[in-house]
Amino acid sequence: MISKTTIDQVYETARVEEVIGDFVQLKKSGSNFKGLSPFTDERTPSFMVSPVKQIWKDFSSGKGGNVVAFLMEHEHFTYPEAIRYLAQKYNIEIDEIEQTSEEKEQANERESMYLVSEYAQKYFEQTLWDTEPGKAIGLTYFKERGFTDETIKKFGLGYSLDQWEAFTQSALDEGYQLDFLEKTGLTIVKEQTGGETKKFDRFKGRVMFPIHSMSGRVLGFGGRILTNDKKAAKYLNSPESDIYHKSKVLYGIYFAKQAIAKEDNCFLVEGYTDVIQMFQRGVENVVSSSGTALTPEQIRLINRLTKNITVLFDGDAAGLRASLRGIDLILEQGMNVKVCTFPEGEDPDSFSKSNTYEDLVLYLEENAKDFIQFKTSLLVKEAANDPIKRADTIRDIVNSISKIPDRIQKEVYIQECAKIMQISEEVLYNTLAQINKKEVNEASKKIKQEQQAFQVVKNDPVVEKVDVQYELERKIIEMLLLYGNQKQEFEDLVLKENEDGELVLEPEIVEAKVYEKVYLDLQEDEIELSNEQFKSIYYKLIENLNENEDFSIKTFLADLNQDMVSEVSSILMEEEQYVLHDWERREIYPKEKQLGVAQLVGETILTLRCNLIKNRIQKLQERTQDHNGDNSEILEEIVNYLQLNKLLNAKLNRVLS
Structure with a gap:
């Protein structure tokens, strides 16, 4: 707690x-x-x-x-x-209460899997530093790779003992359930003949690379074997689970995210050691897809931090052409992509290890090519003097350009491609048009198939009715949040009889805080908010504003449940979406609300009164239809309400029919 x-x-x-x-x-x-x-x-x-x-x-x-x-x-x-x-x-000290075995059992499944993964990371790290096999085998391996103690600790690297169930038994002894050890893939459980189960560590005898989420939670592991066992995979990853999805995770993103945003660029490499070595050398904006083919989800993860990706390939990378498919995916996301290859025999790990930070940065700057230059130089070599292969190469490049959503960018790339490939822009534009037409036709065909599969009965369009009461109550909450403690001069309306015996509304100026004015007006009219969530927020707001002279939205939100926090945020940010459209650049200047707070409060309360009167009149009219006797009293009440409604609407400058 x-x-x-x-x-x-x-x-x-x-x-x-x-x-x-x-x-x-x-x-x-x-x-x-x-x-x-x-x-x-x-x-x-x-x-x-x-x-x-x-x-x-x-x-x-x-x-x-x-x-x-x-x-x-x-x-x-x-x-x-x-x-x-x-x-x-924010380096705030917090009292952590150790969980008991009973509490661990009560934790929900997802959370239990996180807890198991976090325990495993600490266990493997401790094994690396505090056991003889860990120091002799695991630590020695990392040191040979050139990793410093600081780097090893930063990335939480570890070692899994070369024993069948050392980790599993330790976790069970600490109160973690076998079910969650199996679901995270840390323990493999096999049914034996006779109904017995055999359990053993998945990562037995491997050095361990924890894989973190963007917020730093341990999702899974990569383990590298250090023996020459040809039957065992060199690298082994955690299997897919509720918390670990390979296609949605990038190795190193937790450590790189701030550098990516700051540098406005992300280096994309292939392996764990590539990331760690580059990070240690000082290039921190680097992540890895961990040996899996690049996915749209991984690209979107980077896209939140920067629009620029530089893909780094080994000097002798096998299947380089297959890797180019990842570049097309990056282009589809509307991102800018460059490609850099290292000298033959080098990879990001070895090159970073043998060069200074300055040399590494200089090499990346000088050798990072625009994707089109890289793709052309690579494919042109393959095509050589073969006209058919050359034509296929041009089509391949134009196909990549077609993935770019931005039209100006497309045009620039077409012009560049025409120069490099020595072909007319017109031909390239025609090819691009053919590719686009084919894609449009395929998309159209798919839509028609879906429409045939789901035949919908066409009805007359129904115009969604605005819930006036809901909108007015929402507006009251907004006013209290934004201006609750502001002191304003309000024009109160007092119902009086004039010399001719007619009822009129006479203005009276009063000074009050916004929250006081709203509260007293609603109390006077015995109005209670009908929306339950708005009602709860309203009373919390009135109480908070009344008790705290220096009311703060930030502090107020801290005391609300998450549903209320979401609702309040939606109310406060409602009009911010119009900022996204940059109206002022189009010479449209919306009036700012704070220029007329008193008027806004007054009109909102008046409109709420009018709406309630209208609803009351409607109910009275319904009563006359259901009532067979004398309706004179009801009709008189209706007339009084109509007269009041007319006066209020006149004050709002509305004409009633």
């Missing part, structure tokens, strides 16, 4: 823009920041972060909240985990 004082300190210290900036590339947009949604696949930014309000909103998925809500949504943390993550990030 984490103390309230610690939680308050975490909320007070954590900056939403700093935390989200570790996961998403944010760019300044007025007083806010914007970036690509980390929850959907998009090319136009719809993700907004407000440093002033300390909240975020993703307009493409509808999600939003404070800094803790982001970690819970993005990293699937529980609330305590999010607090612990922030405490660690």
Whole structure:
């Protein structure tokens, strides 16, 4: 259990823009920041972060909240985990209560798998440093690779003893369940004849590379064997599980994310040691796909941090052409891609080890080629003087260009390709048009097939009715959040009889805080918010504003449950989406609300009154239809309400028919 004082300190210290900036590339947009949604696949930014309000909103998925809500949504943390993550990030001391065996059993399945993985990482690391086999075999191997003690500890490298169930038995003794050891793939369980089960360590006798999520949680492992056993795979990865999906993970992303955002570029390599060696040499913006073919999910992970990728290939990389397919995937995501190959016999690991930081950086700068230059030089060599192969090469390059979503970029690449391949731009444009037409036809065919599969009965379009009451209650919450403690001069309307005996509304100026005005008006009219969530937020707001002279949205959000946090963030960030469209550049200047707070409050309360009167009139009219006797009293009440409604609408400058 984490103390309230610690939680308050975490909320007070954590900056939403700093935390989200570790996961998403944010760019300044007025007083806010914007970036690509980390929850959907998009090319136009719809993700907004407000440093002033300390909240975020993703307009493409509808999600939003404070800094803790982001970690819970993005990293699937529980609330305590999010607090612990922030405490660690901001060096806040936190009292961790050791979990008992019973508590471990009660943890949910996903969390149990995380706990098992984190225990395994610590166990393998301890084995590396504190046991004789670990030091003699594992540590020696890492030292031979040129890794320093600091680097080994930073990446959490370890060693799994060459014993059948050393790790498994240790984990069971600590209270971890065999079920979760098996689900994470750390332990292999086999049924024996006679109903007995045999269990043994998957990574027996291997040096261990923990694989972290973007937030630093251990998802799985890569293990390298050190013996010459030809039957065993050189590298072995954790199997797919609820927490580890190879296609969605990049090795080193946790350590590289800040450098990637800062350098606005990401180096993509093949292996674990490539990442570690380059990082140790000082090039920290480097990640690896860990020997798997590059996937769209992995590219999108990088896309949140930068639009630029430089793919690094070994000097004698086998299957280089197959690797080019990954480049097409990068282009499809609208990213800029460069390619750099190392001298023959070298790879990122060996080259980084034998060169200084300055030499490494200089080599990468001078040898990183634009993808089209690289692809042409590679394929032209293959085609040589064969016209048919040359034609296939040109078609291959144009096919890559067709993947680029940006039209200007496409045109620039076509012009460049025409120069390099010594062919007219017109021919290349025609080829591009043919490829695009084919893709459009295929997409159209697919849509028709789907339409045939799902025949929908066509009805007249139904216009969605606006829930006026809901919108007005939402507006009240927004006003209290933004202006609750502001003192304003309000024009109160007092119902009086004039000299002719007619009812009129006379204005009366009163000075009050916004929250006082809203509360007293609703109390006077005995109005209670109908939406249960709005009602809960409303009373919490009134209480908070009344007790705290220096009301802060950040502090207020810290005391709400996550559903309320999401709702409040949506309300506060609603109008920020229009900032995304940059209206002022189009010479459209929306009026800022704070220019007329008193008017906004007054009109909202008046409109709410009018809406309630309208609903009351409707119910009274329904009563007259159901009532067969004397309706004179009901009709008189209706007339009074109609007269009041007319007066209120006149004040709002509305004409009633």
